[in-house]
Amino acid sequence: MTIVLWAVLPYLAVASLVGGTIWRRRHDRSGWTTKSSEIYGRTILGVAGPLFRYALAFVILGHVLGLVIPESWTRSAGVADTTYRQISMIGGTVAGVMALAGLAMLVHRRRTSGPVLSATTRHDRLMYVLLGGSLLLGTLCTIVANGNVAPYDYRLTIAPWFRGLFLLRPDASLMASVPVLYKLHVLVGMALIALFPFTRLVHVFAAPWSYVFRPSIVYRTPERWAARVRAPRRGWALLGRR
Numbered sequence: 001m002t003i004v005l006w007a008v009l010p011y012l013a014v015a016s017l018v019g020g021t022i023w024r025r026r027h028d029r030s031g032w033t034t035k036s037s038e039i040y041g042r043t044i045l046g047v048a049g050p051l052f053r054y055a056l057a058f059v060i061l062g063h064v065l066g067l068v069i070p071e072s073w074t075r076s077a078g079v080a081d082t083t084y085r086q087i088s089m090i091g092g093t094v095a096g097v098m099a100l101a102g103l104a105m106l107v108h109r110r111r112t113s114g115p116v117l118s119a120t121t122r123h124d125r126l127m128y129v130l131l132g133g134s135l136l137l138g139t140l141c142t143i144v145a146n147g148n149v150a151p152y153d154y155r156l157t158i159a160p161w162f163r164g165l166f167l168l169r170p171d172a173s174l175m176a177s178v179p180v181l182y183k184l185h186v187l188v189g190m191a192l193i194a195l196f197p198f199t200r201l202v203h204v205f206a207a208p209w210s211y212v213f214r215p216s217i218v219y220r221t222p223e224r225w226a227a228r229v230r231a232p233r234r235g236w237a238l239l240g241r242r
């Protein structure tokens with residue numbers, strides 16, 4: 001069972017992410033975007049949307065730094081384990097709570113707005129449950145496990161296992177002694193990755209990233225109209241004078 005959970009299931013989740021994204025791109029282009037609903041509950045959306053997105057970005061960044069960067073690298077950089085743990089606990093808690101608050105506001109808006117609720121699919125409902133569960137479990141891991149007198153160092157077990165997945169050499173035995181709270185967090189995260197292409201989260205891949213790199217657009221007045229444009233009058237010009 002350990003091999004299935006920690007050496008097979010992660011690759012099945014990634015296969016679902018890649019294959020589902022390709023399938024939806026080819027067969028559901030009309031539903032690729034998030035189906036904008038800004039006209040409904042714009043006030044709460046203006047607060048909840050940015051709050052959730054920015055907090056989630058920090059959550060993802062924290063996961064990347066904690067799982068990808070080995071513990072020896074941070075020690076070589078002069079960052080003590082206690083300092084790293086404090087930064088991780090404070091930053092992770094703040095980002096997790098903000099993301100949960102933003103998600104709760106978005107779900108409330110979706111539940112209380114008839115047109116928005118009618119456009120919500122069963123996959124979207126499951127996505128909200130998994131996303132909220134993953135954020136809640138991750139925040140609890142940060143507060144409960146790292147806030148103890150003897151905190152659990154996930155960089156000795158979960159991080160090497162995670163890096164081994166990319167090297168196609170996952171060591172499932174590393175996950176055997178991991179606390180249950182962390183295991184649930186990882187399993188819910190894998191379920192969310194597998195479901196990702198079949199929910200509105202897929203609109204992330206449709207973001208207009210090319211706008212950042214496109215050349216500047218220069219607007220010029222056509223020559224035939226430039227001659228008709230009258231020079232602006234000076235502020236101290238007398239009335240009747242040109």
